[in-house]
Amino acid sequence: MQLPLFYEALVAEKDSLFSLSNETQKHAIQVLRLKEKDAILLTNGEGLICKAIITSIDKKQTIVQIDSYERINLFEHKTCIGISLLKNPSRFEWFLEKATELGISTIIPIICKRTEKQHFRYERMKTILVSAMLQSKQAWLPELKEPILFSNVLEEHNYDLKLLAHCNNSERKFLNNFKINQNTILLIGPEGDFSEEEILLAEKNNYISVSLGNNRLRTETAGVAAAVMLKLNN
Amino acid sequence: MQLPLFYEALVAEKDSLFSLSNETQKHAIQVLRLKEKDAILLTNGEGLICKAIITSIDKKQTIVQIDSYERINLFEHKTCIGISLLKNPSRFEWFLEKATELGISTIIPIICKRTEKQHFRYERMKTILVSAMLQSKQAWLPELKEPILFSNVLEEHNYDLKLLAHCNNSERKFLNNFKINQNTILLIGPEGDFSEEEILLAEKNNYISVSLGNNRLRTETAGVAAAVMLKLNN
Numbered sequence: 001m002q003l004p005l006f007y008e009a010l011v012a013e014k015d016s017l018f019s020l021s022n023e024t025q026k027h028a029i030q031v032l033r034l035k036e037k038d039a040i041l042l043t044n045g046e047g048l049i050c051k052a053i054i055t056s057i058d059k060k061q062t063i064v065q066i067d068s069y070e071r072i073n074l075f076e077h078k079t080c081i082g083i084s085l086l087k088n089p090s091r092f093e094w095f096l097e098k099a100t101e102l103g104i105s106t107i108i109p110i111i112c113k114r115t116e117k118q119h120f121r122y123e124r125m126k127t128i129l130v131s132a133m134l135q136s137k138q139a140w141l142p143e144l145k146e147p148i149l150f151s152n153v154l155e156e157h158n159y160d161l162k163l164l165a166h167c168n169n170s171e172r173k174f175l176n177n178f179k180i181n182q183n184t185i186l187l188i189g190p191e192g193d194f195s196e197e198e199i200l201l202a203e204k205n206n207y208i209s210v211s212l213g214n215n216r217l218r219t220e221t222a223g224v225a226a227a228v229m230l231k232l233n234n
Numbered sequence: 235m236q237l238p239l240f241y242e243a244l245v246a247e248k249d250s251l252f253s254l255s256n257e258t259q260k261h262a263i264q265v266l267r268l269k270e271k272d273a274i275l276l277t278n279g280e281g282l283i284c285k286a287i288i289t290s291i292d293k294k295q296t297i298v299q300i301d302s303y304e305r306i307n308l309f310e311h312k313t314c315i316g317i318s319l320l321k322n323p324s325r326f327e328w329f330l331e332k333a334t335e336l337g338i339s340t341i342i343p344i345i346c347k348r349t350e351k352q353h354f355r356y357e358r359m360k361t362i363l364v365s366a367m368l369q370s371k372q373a374w375l376p377e378l379k380e381p382i383l384f385s386n387v388l389e390e391h392n393y394d395l396k397l398l399a400h401c402n403n404s405e406r407k408f409l410n411n412f413k414i415n416q417n418t419i420l421l422i423g424p425e426g427d428f429s430e431e432e433i434l435l436a437e438k439n440n441y442i443s444v445s446l447g448n449n450r451l452r453t454e455t456a457g458v459a460a461a462v463m464l465k466l467n468n
Binding site: 094097098101102103135136137138176213214215216217218221224225228229231232 | 328331332335336337369370371372410447449450451452455458459462463465466
């Protein structure tokens with residue numbers, strides 16, 4: 001895909017003419033200096049990629065004509081990472097970018113007993129996902145949930161395999177030994193790890209304790225390492 | 235290890251008394267407010283961890299008495315990542331931090347045909363490695379080389395398995411299918427990837443072309459994903 005790719009949540013196969021959002025118009029026309037008759041790609045972040053031709057440009061709006069479609073299927077199983085918010089938001093943003101590049105399907109920011117920071121700027125985080133998706137030329141935008149309490153994430157029902165990564169000395173299986181052949185959710189705790197009570201509560205809720213290896217990793221590093229392993233075995 | 239861990243390149247088993255470096259002294263005494271008789275851990279970044287007791291504190295120097303030793307062996311094979319410098323240094327620094335946490339043994343910044351940035355602040359990068367080593371409670375500091383030209387990295391002789399990660403459509407084996415049971419070097423290119431000529435040159439020098447998966451990853455993401463896979467199969 002050599003054509004520039006843009007995110008348009010509302011673009012749909014049926015459309016023949018489509019008016020670009022302000023953001024796309026600004027980037028395509030003012031930054032990239034695209035002209036009428038130039039071709040671009042649009043994705044709705046849900047597997048649809050449209051090739052479109054710019055038909056008219058004016059200050060108010062830029063109209064493109066949808067030329068052809070491609071549907072990218074998500075053949076793999078759903079992979080969800082629930083991860084504690086971090087005191088340093090840029091570390092959390094790094095995780096979001098990398099998880100998107102690696103193709104994780106759902107991200108749930110969680111608030112644990114030892115989570116230090118609970119403020120979360122949803123719109124800013126969303127834009128990080130979008131640019132990571134575009135930069136890595138993907139057509140699927142990970143679903144980003146609003147932060148929820150640890151006890152509530154345990155009630156997520158859409159996953160068949162439920163994993164809890166922690167450094168507690170209890171018996172843990174190595175994540176990389178799991179074949180991810182079903183919808184899977186994996187939880188990662190804050191700096192300082194999950195509390196004993198949280199680990200017990202998760203295990204009561206059919207979560208399996210897993211290890212990410214011998215090294216002691218920062219939360220966002222654990223998140224990226226887990227994303228790599230989940231995708232490797234998917 | 236609950237005691238605070240500090241880096242002292244010069245600490246050695248034979249020492250009974252040791253004078254802390256200014257940096258360690260500042261952190262231990264001014265930041266952590268440690269007092270005489272408090273215990274700390276010192277590592278030389280080469281597998282040695284010493285438990286030491288603070289015996290005297292004054293403005294000029296802080297003296298500790300080495301109490302006991304532990305030697306952490308690197309039983310695994312050497313893993314080296316040669317990776318292009320990046321236009322955005324914070325992305326390169328992020329890679330250095332994560333590669334250290336994950337336990338990569340050697341990092342070689344490389345300058346390729348399409349490398350955009352060639353400036354490299356060695357001392358700053360070294361401090362990032364040190365704090366990542368301490369933060370992840372490790373006793374081995376990765377060896378950080380000065381940046382070298384791509385053609386020169388091909389002459390590194392210390393590795394039995396030589397891998398080149400790129401996105402070119404030529405035939406590539408999946409990195410995760412390699413058993414890393416020998417000293418291994420893996421090269422990762424800049425944004426825009428290695429040039430055709432660089433790929434051919436590497437293959438002439440017994441490098442095997444590998445893939446890191448189906449997704450198109452940023453250079454630093456590729457570096458971290460590769461680090462995870464190298465350690466998983468080590």
